Amino acid sequence: MQNVISMRDFSRLDLDTIIDNTLKIKRDGIPNKLTDIPVASLFFEASTRTRTSFETATRELGMKVHGFAGKEGTSVMKGEPLLDTVRMFLEYEDQIIIMRHNLNGAARFVADNIDVPVLNGGDGSANHPTQTMLDLVTIQEEFGRIDGLKIALVGDLKYGRTVHSLLQACELYDVEPWLVAPQNIMMPKWRIEDYQREVGKKLLITSDFMKAIETVDVLYMTRIQRERFPKGPEGDVDYAKVSGIFNLHAEMLKKAKPELIILHPLPRYKHNLEISMDVDCSPHAKYIQQAGNGLPTRQAVILKALGEGFEGRKKDYANNEVWQNIRVVNGAKKGEHFVYRINNGTLIDHIEPGRGPEVLKILGLQEDKDTTYILARNLRSKRYICKDVIGVPNIELNEYQLSRLGLVSSMATINIIRDNNVFKKGKVSLPPVLDRLVECQTTNCVSNPETHEFAPSKFYVESRNPLIARCHYCETPTTRKDLKLL
Numbered sequence: 394m395q396n397v398i399s400m401r402d403f404s405r406l407d408l409d410t411i412i413d414n415t416l417k418i419k420r421d422g423i424p425n426k427l428t429d430i431p432v433a434s435l436f437f438e439a440s441t442r443t444r445t446s447f448e449t450a451t452r453e454l455g456m457k458v459h460g461f462a463g464k465e466g467t468s469v470m471k472g473e474p475l476l477d478t479v480r481m482f483l484e485y486e487d488q489i490i491i492m493r494h495n496l497n498g499a500a501r502f503v504a505d506n507i508d509v510p511v512l513n514g515g516d517g518s519a520n521h522p523t524q525t526m527l528d529l530v531t532i533q534e535e536f537g538r539i540d541g542l543k544i545a546l547v548g549d550l551k552y553g554r555t556v557h558s559l560l561q562a563c564e565l566y567d568v569e570p571w572l573v574a575p576q577n578i579m580m581p582k583w584r585i586e587d588y589q590r591e592v593g594k595k596l597l598i599t600s601d602f603m604k605a606i607e608t609v610d611v612l613y614m615t616r617i618q619r620e621r622f623p624k625g626p627e628g629d630v631d632y633a634k635v636s637g638i639f640n641l642h643a644e645m646l647k648k649a650k651p652e653l654i655i656l657h658p659l660p661r662y663k664h665n666l667e668i669s670m671d672v673d674c675s676p677h678a679k680y681i682q683q684a685g686n687g688l689p690t691r692q693a694v695i696l697k698a699l700g701e702g703f704e705g706r707k708k709d710y711a712n713n714e715v716w717q718n719i720r721v722v723n724g725a726k727k728g729e730h731f732v733y734r735i736n737n738g739t740l741i742d743h744i745e746p747g748r749g750p751e752v753l754k755i756l757g758l759q760e761d762k763d764t765t766y767i768l769a770r771n772l773r774s775k776r777y778i779c780k781d782v783i784g785v786p787n788i789e790l791n792e793y794q795l796s797r798l799g800l801v802s803s804m805a806t807i808n809i810i811r812d813n814n815v816f817k818k819g820k821v822s823l824p825p826v827l828d829r830l831v832e833c834q835t836t837n838c839v840s841n842p843e844t845h846e847f848a849p850s851k852f853y854v855e856s857r858n859p860l861i862a863r864c865h866y867c868e869t870p871t872t873r874k875d876l877k878l879l
Contacts, residue, residue: 395510395702399520400561407703414693415530426455433482434460435492443514446687496839498866502848510698518552525558527690531683545571545605548615550580555658564591572598607648614657643671654679710825711854715796719818739790740808741783749781751801799823827852832877838867
């Protein structure tokens with residue numbers, strides 16, 4: 394793996410290697426130069442530390458960097474699609490893309506469509522992998538270890554991409570994460586469930602800020618990000634409810650552990666400081682050192698991405714088997730309803746009542762003017778009381794076509810009819826990858842049609858029963874009841 398997109402992509406070995414390599418660079422300097430390699434630094438959102446440290450890292454490595462620091466003054470303001478912007482820089486023979494973007498999954502979308510490494514400097518509220526890497530470097534530097542520590546993530550856990558990535562990294566270490574936030578900006582439920590499913594332990598969730606200060610080893614503060622709240626009066630009200638609720642002052646640290654360190658991805662918000670200036674002189678304050686670690690960490694990341702690459706984290710997806718045979722007991726298909734009286738073709742039986750039209754849609758039968766079908770609704774069923782049935786005369790639908798059924802029906806059985814007898818009978822499961830079938834419901838996802846970036850919908854099926862499908866771009870999982878078909 395060469396790209397650096399999300400913490401979900403990395404193994405424990407990958408992170409430990411980056412930590413070790415960063416500390417070696419700090420101690421011994423850059424091991425080797427990458428002379429005259431051109432680099433595109435594309436920051437569609439404002440940035441100080443991430444952009445500057447990335448660009449300084451490339452220059453110190455001997456690379457040539459160009460790009461932009463904000464979309465103002467670029468053709469993005471004229472409505473240029475993301476891929477057009479990136480492809481222009483590839484024409485300048487850039488061999489690595491460093492980017493930050495306001496849309497979740499933007500870096501993944503770009504990486505799918507180009508042949509050079511993409512390093513994600515932050516995408517929407519989804520991921521900020523290199524920030525997490527430098528966070529881990531700082532923790533390792535201070536404690537000599539990461540395992541065994543209590544780490545409190547404080548503040549904006551709903552919209553904060555830095556804490557989202559850090560929690561994902563915590564899945565790989567023996568740590569005790571605390572989530573400290575008001576309910577309306579708490580970590581998204583799916584991220585909590587991801588962690589608990591991966592680790593097998595419950596997260597400690599609390600709004601008791603003082604207890605966290607007195608108990609944990611790492612206090613990871615974050616800014617309440619007004620720019621990611623909904624626009625307008627509703628967003629203003631929501632922001633006012635939480636702004637300043639977890640502001641840290643030096644006086645509050647009297648009962649903290651002597652070894653406590655305070656981290657913050659920065660910037661602080663000067664109009665309502667989440668870490669008061671009087672904390673800066675405390676021996677607990679390590680956020681400036683943390684920011685400084687961005688330079689050697691990103692040097693280590695670039696060298697790794699352009700060198701041997703990363704091992705990657707194993708991901709569990711559903712297997713490729715989509716057809717499950719059912720033994721044919723009595724091959725004759727007879728019944729009082731016309732739908733059963735097809736001599737050849739496909740009969741889809743035991744569809745949940747009312748879902749017949751959805752099955753027609755997912756199979757594309759309604760749009761195909763050359764295909765005749767029969768839909769019978771709310772028929773009596775000995776097994777399910779009531780059911781829908783679809784007959785498709787003279788056409789044997791293949792397993793891949795039928796596998797889409799799993800999106801809308803978990804009960805349906807399929808009968809392939811030849812000469813008025815059931816030749817083959819079975820049930821279908823969803824394929825492991827759903828291409829262009831489901832619309833992501835995350836409004837800020839790069840694949841959402843309203844973004845007009847033309848990222849094709851793609852979901853991975855992680856579980857078929859119950860159904861859990863995860864968006865390829867923003868990584869948000871969805872269940873059967875929340876699916877929206879394209």
